[in-house]
Amino acid sequence: MEIAHPYLLFLGDVPDALAAKTGLGIVDWRRDWCIGQHRLDGCKADAKLPEMSPQDAAKAGARTMVIGAVNAGGVLPDHWVASIVAALDAGMDVASGLHMRLGAVPAIREAAERNGRKLFDVRHSDMRFDTGKGTKRSGKRLLTVGTDCSVGKKYCALTLEQAMRDKGFDADFRATGQTGVFISGRGVALDAVIADFISGAAEWISPAADENHWDLVEGQGSLFHPSFAGVTLGLLHGSQPDAFVVCHEPTRTNMRGVKTPLPTIQQVIDMTVALGKLTNPDIRCVGISINTVALDEAEARKLLADTEAEYGLPATDPVRFGCEGIVERIAAEFGKP
Amino acid sequence: MEIAHPYLLFLGDVPDALAAKTGLGIVDWRRDWCIGQHRLDGCKADAKLPEMSPQDAAKAGARTMVIGAVNAGGVLPDHWVASIVAALDAGMDVASGLHMRLGAVPAIREAAERNGRKLFDVRHSDMRFDTGKGTKRSGKRLLTVGTDCSVGKKYCALTLEQAMRDKGFDADFRATGQTGVFISGRGVALDAVIADFISGAAEWISPAADENHWDLVEGQGSLFHPSFAGVTLGLLHGSQPDAFVVCHEPTRTNMRGVKTPLPTIQQVIDMTVALGKLTNPDIRCVGISINTVALDEAEARKLLADTEAEYGLPATDPVRFGCEGIVERIAAEFGKP
Numbered sequence: 184m185e186i187a188h189p190y191l192l193f194l195g196d197v198p199d200a201l202a203a204k205t206g207l208g209i210v211d212w213r214r215d216w217c218i219g220q221h222r223l224d225g226c227k228a229d230a231k232l233p234e235m236s237p238q239d240a241a242k243a244g245a246r247t248m249v250i251g252a253v254n255a256g257g258v259l260p261d262h263w264v265a266s267i268v269a270a271l272d273a274g275m276d277v278a279s280g281l282h283m284r285l286g287a288v289p290a291i292r293e294a295a296e297r298n299g300r301k302l303f304d305v306r307h308s309d310m311r312f313d314t315g316k317g318t319k320r321s322g323k324r325l326l327t328v329g330t331d332c333s334v335g336k337k338y339c340a341l342t343l344e345q346a347m348r349d350k351g352f353d354a355d356f357r358a359t360g361q362t363g364v365f366i367s368g369r370g371v372a373l374d375a376v377i378a379d380f381i382s383g384a385a386e387w388i389s390p391a392a393d394e395n396h397w398d399l400v401e402g403q404g405s406l407f408h409p410s411f412a413g414v415t416l417g418l419l420h421g422s423q424p425d426a427f428v429v430c431h432e433p434t435r436t437n438m439r440g441v442k443t444p445l446p447t448i449q450q451v452i453d454m455t456v457a458l459g460k461l462t463n464p465d466i467r468c469v470g471i472s473i474n475t476v477a478l479d480e481a482e483a484r485k486l487l488a489d490t491e492a493e494y495g496l497p498a499t500d501p502v503r504f505g506c507e508g509i510v511e512r513i514a515a516e517f518g519k520p
Numbered sequence: 521m522e523i524a525h526p527y528l529l530f531l532g533d534v535p536d537a538l539a540a541k542t543g544l545g546i547v548d549w550r551r552d553w554c555i556g557q558h559r560l561d562g563c564k565a566d567a568k569l570p571e572m573s574p575q576d577a578a579k580a581g582a583r584t585m586v587i588g589a590v591n592a593g594g595v596l597p598d599h600w601v602a603s604i605v606a607a608l609d610a611g612m613d614v615a616s617g618l619h620m621r622l623g624a625v626p627a628i629r630e631a632a633e634r635n636g637r638k639l640f641d642v643r644h645s646d647m648r649f650d651t652g653k654g655t656k657r658s659g660k661r662l663l664t665v666g667t668d669c670s671v672g673k674k675y676c677a678l679t680l681e682q683a684m685r686d687k688g689f690d691a692d693f694r695a696t697g698q699t700g701v702f703i704s705g706r707g708v709a710l711d712a713v714i715a716d717f718i719s720g721a722a723e724w725i726s727p728a729a730d731e732n733h734w735d736l737v738e739g740q741g742s743l744f745h746p747s748f749a750g751v752t753l754g755l756l757h758g759s760q761p762d763a764f765v766v767c768h769e770p771t772r773t774n775m776r777g778v779k780t781p782l783p784t785i786q787q788v789i790d791m792t793v794a795l796g797k798l799t800n801p802d803i804r805c806v807g808i809s810i811n812t813v814a815l816d817e818a819e820a821r822k823l824l825a826d827t828e829a830e831y832g833l834p835a836t837d838p839v840r841f842g843c844e845g846i847v848e849r850i851a852a853e854f855g856k857p
Contacts, residue, residue, distance in 0.1 A: 317746025317778045378718050379711040381750040409654025409799050413718040413754025420746045441654045443798065454794070461780065462746050 186278050186303055186368045188216040191240035191270065192230055192251040195263050196223040203228030205280055206251020208362045212341050216368075218245045221266060228252060237266060241273035247303075249365055250279040257282035268294040278303035280361035280372070305364045306375045308384070315382030315421045317462045322392030323517060326424035327402040327472070328455050330446055332411065332439045334432040335501070336402035337363050339472040342501035343428070344399050346510045351520040354397040357388050359418060363401045373403055374414055381414060385421025395520065397513075400424065406454050407446040408438050416458060423462040426469040426513060427455055433486060434477045448494065469516060470509035471498040523615050523640055523705045525553040528577035528607065529567055529588040532600050533560040540565030542617055543588020545699045549678050553705075555582045558603060565589060574603060578610035584640075586702055587616040594619035605631040615640035617698035617709070642701045643712045645721070652719030652758045654799045659729030660854060663761035664739040664809070665792050667783055669748065669776045671769040672838070673739035674700050676809040679838035680765070681736050683847045688857040691734040694725050696755060700738045710740055711751055718751060722758025732857065734850075737761065743791050744783040745775050753795060760799040763806040763850060764792055770823060771814045785831065806853060807846035808835040 358370025
């Protein structure tokens with residue numbers, strides 16, 4: 184599955200920016216893939232892109248309209264259908280991360296067939312994966328893991344991709360969630376895969392590669408999250424990382440959405456090594472990524488320095504301060520490009 | 521989902537007993553639910569039940585025809601369709617564990633609609649589960665875990681159900697795989713659930729109950745199996761067991777289907793406690809179940825005695841020697857009924 188860019192972002196008429204976080208995340212990381220935005224009356228989200236109709240976007244070269252917003256309940260509202268049909272009629276593919284399949288709406292399915300265009304439902308995998316094999320593959324892999332969900336695992340992997348490429352590494356971000364799939368134009372939303380095939384899908388996402396190639400695999404959930412740890416473990420086993428970075432949000436007290444307390448960074452390091460060595464005996468932690476958005480700069484720098492001292496590992500907020508320290512650690516442990 | 525019994529077992533024309541292991545497993549555990557078998561010419565599997573046509577079985581009171589055999593590739597062969605339609609026309613429901621949905625065959629779907637009968641595809645869950653919450657529920661739970669797949673986890677849980685009921689415990693087997701679903705008439709094939717909902721489905725399978733009620737939850741996979749550990753962990757977190765039994769097959773050297781070496785029983789105990797305490801801090805091992813079918817009786821008894829001495833836990837082959845020792849341990853640790 185390769186989603187063709189440039190994209191037109193469809194933001195619908197969502198009531199706030201949070202409901203458009205998929206679209207805004209795409210713009211954060213792939214501004215040059217985004218040719219414009221298409222919004223309906225009353226839309227309160229704004230990706231600061233040129234406003235365009237599907238017809239104008241297609242004329243300007245857009246190849247896919249991405250549904251970058253989500254309605255309450257994840258359903259596709261009836262009044263969004265006309266825009267989707269218009270995009271298909273204008274010759275674009277349409278991609279969505281909604282729970283509901285685009286093709287479940289007859290008007291959309293018919294428009295796709297009529298125009299010979301593709302519908303991408305990244306939350307529904309029609310791919311058949313093998314079960315995981317656990318066999319060591321060539322190439323190198325880094326996985327971002329977390330003390331919790333939504334602590335910056337995707338942003339850490341994306342920042343590392345840029346920083347490693349800047350230093351001459353051959354490195355690719357590997358998406359495992361819907362926003363990541365739109366950002367990279369490929370990948371698999373692992374949470375939507377049938378349970379038996381989680382690790383097999385993770386193996387498919389990070390296939391055998393050149394010995395010096397790095398896959399930077401977007402992590403999911405947490406081994407300590409009672410809702411999603413199964414996905415996290417399947418991803419850990421399937422991606423067989425040589426290196427991992429622990430991502431953390433220091434102001435959180437409970438795991439997201441449940442009453443379970445947060446593990447310590449050390450617990451996450453120890454459990455990731457204990458479980459990860461099943462498919463990669465040399466797995467090791469190469470850094471700590473902390474989301475410091477709730478701290479002022481002095482507080483953030485102190486926390487990062489304290490964390491470095493406590494764990495003997497580079498610690499950074501990749502979005503705020505970059506991640507050169509982690510890249511240096513990777514070069515020191517595994518060799519320069 | 522409750523599958524109504526008595527059952528008529530459909531064994532098709534499979535070439536050997538292994539291809540009918542679902543049907544034979546049902547007879548092993550629920551002989552009194554099975555009113556007869558329906559076989560096609562050339563069938564080499566035999567559940568030793570009276571031969572019956574769907575019409576005769578329905579007249580004798582059968583309420584569901586269970587597809588108890590699997591063709592190569594898990595597909596539904598065209599020449600099985602007539603028997604399935606005949607069962608529906610005779611007034612029975614039909615249940616299947618094949619990968620392919622029964623309703624994907626137009627003649628079967630139409631016959632079900634025409635007769636107002638149900639089609640159960642236990643490998644496809646149409647149920648919507650919540651994500652797991654990790655909150656402690658009332659009632660007690662035991663999970664069978666394994667050093668590998670196919671080491672007797674289902675049989676151990678079923679034997680424990682019988683032995684605990686015999687001692688006056690209020691105990692129910694809880695199915696998490698397709699054969700288990702047919703044996704208990706309910707449950708969820710966890711390997712077919714969408715990855716995000718593994719632990720949520722496990723919570724649904726073993727709901728809040730009376731404080732002295734025991735759910736005996738069928739385990740899946742192994743925390744040390746690189747293909748399926750994610751399912752195993754989601755089941756462990758969702759079922760939040762108070763007690764677990766480690767199941768083991770002593771002649772195996774590699775994990776089933778892969779090249780990964782087998783863990784030790786102690787590794788499985790330690791990892792199950794380390795991970796399981798996230799949702800049940802009091803989790804503990806209450807016994808070891810060993811499949812001794814490859815050993816003669818003297819060898820089997822010696823291995824079990826050695827294992828008891830090594831781990832300080834009751835060890836048995838539940839099918840060969842019963843599991844009273846484990847039930848005594850449960851009574852000693854958690855109270856008699």
